[in-house]
Amino acid sequence: MRKERLAALDQESSIVLRPLRESDIAAIIAIDERTSGKPKPEYWRRKLTRYVQEGQFQSDADGSVLARVAEAEGTVVGFMVGEIRRWEFGLPYCGWITALGTDPDRQRLGIGRRLLAELLDYYREKGLEEVRTIVEWADGDILQFFHSMGFVRGPFVELQKSL
Numbered sequence: 555m556r557k558e559r560l561a562a563l564d565q566e567s568s569i570v571l572r573p574l575r576e577s578d579i580a581a582i583i584a585i586d587e588r589t590s591g592k593p594k595p596e597y598w599r600r601k602l603t604r605y606v607q608e609g610q611f612q613s614d615a616d617g618s619v620l621a622r623v624a625e626a627e628g629t630v631v632g633f634m635v636g637e638i639r640r641w642e643f644g645l646p647y648c649g650w651i652t653a654l655g656t657d658p659d660r661q662r663l664g665i666g667r668r669l670l671a672e673l674l675d676y677y678r679e680k681g682l683e684e685v686r687t688i689v690e691w692a693d694g695d696i697l698q699f700f701h702s703m704g705f706v707r708g709p710f711v712e713l714q715k716s717l
């Protein structure tokens with residue numbers, strides 16, 4: 555096995571997944587800014603603080619939201635938010651991935667795979683049969699990630715119109 559691969563496996567084993575805390579939000583804002591190139595602090599604060607009470611993440615009473623971060627040596631290196639939605643696009647129940655990101659310096663170490671695996675297990679436990687997300691066609695890296703995780707093109711078509 556190559557030396558780099560061994561080093562990567564070593565790093566991967568030191569990464570732990572845990573529930574989101576309010577104090578993680580700044581790190582998530584920073585990771586997203588580095589991966590997308592656009593700062594969106596208000597968006598993340600609004601999206602994530604909805605689920606935080608007394609500093610700890612609380613899912614809705616019906617357990618419809620799961621938020622996790624990946625931590626390495628006390629630093630947040632990845633995050634994921636999933637939401638179970640009822641009747642979105644006419645689907646009685648569906649699990650959605652609404653946010654997923656890995657620190658650019660820690661990508662390709664299996665962090666995204668581990669975060670996603672935890673979400674999929676959660677959805678399976680909840681009895682869901684499908685999980686969906688939306689990504690840009692032009693974003694080859696993200697498409698590659700989801701394809702390699704077994705995702706295929708779904709039955710919906712996005713429509714838009716210039717105004």
Ligand SMILES: CC(C)(COP(=O)(O)OP(=O)(O)OC[C@H]1O[C@@H](n2cnc3c(N)ncnc32)[C@H](O)[C@@H]1OP(=O)(O)O)[C@@H](O)C(=O)NCCC(=O)NCCS
Pocket residue numbers: 589590651652653654655656657660661662663664665666667668687688689694695696698699700702703
């Ligand atoms: C998509 C993303 C979360 C993947 O995170 P990651 O921690 O690097 O992913 P992993 O290391 O677990 O990758 C698992 C597998 O996915 C595939 N993959 C991941 N990134 C890839 C890339 N850039 N190109 C090709 N394949 C890729 C590979 O098959 C990889 O396995 P391998 O490294 O053994 O070959 C990360 O690239 C990211 O944060 N992108 C920007 C944020 C974003 O747009 N998120 C999606 C919004 S829903």
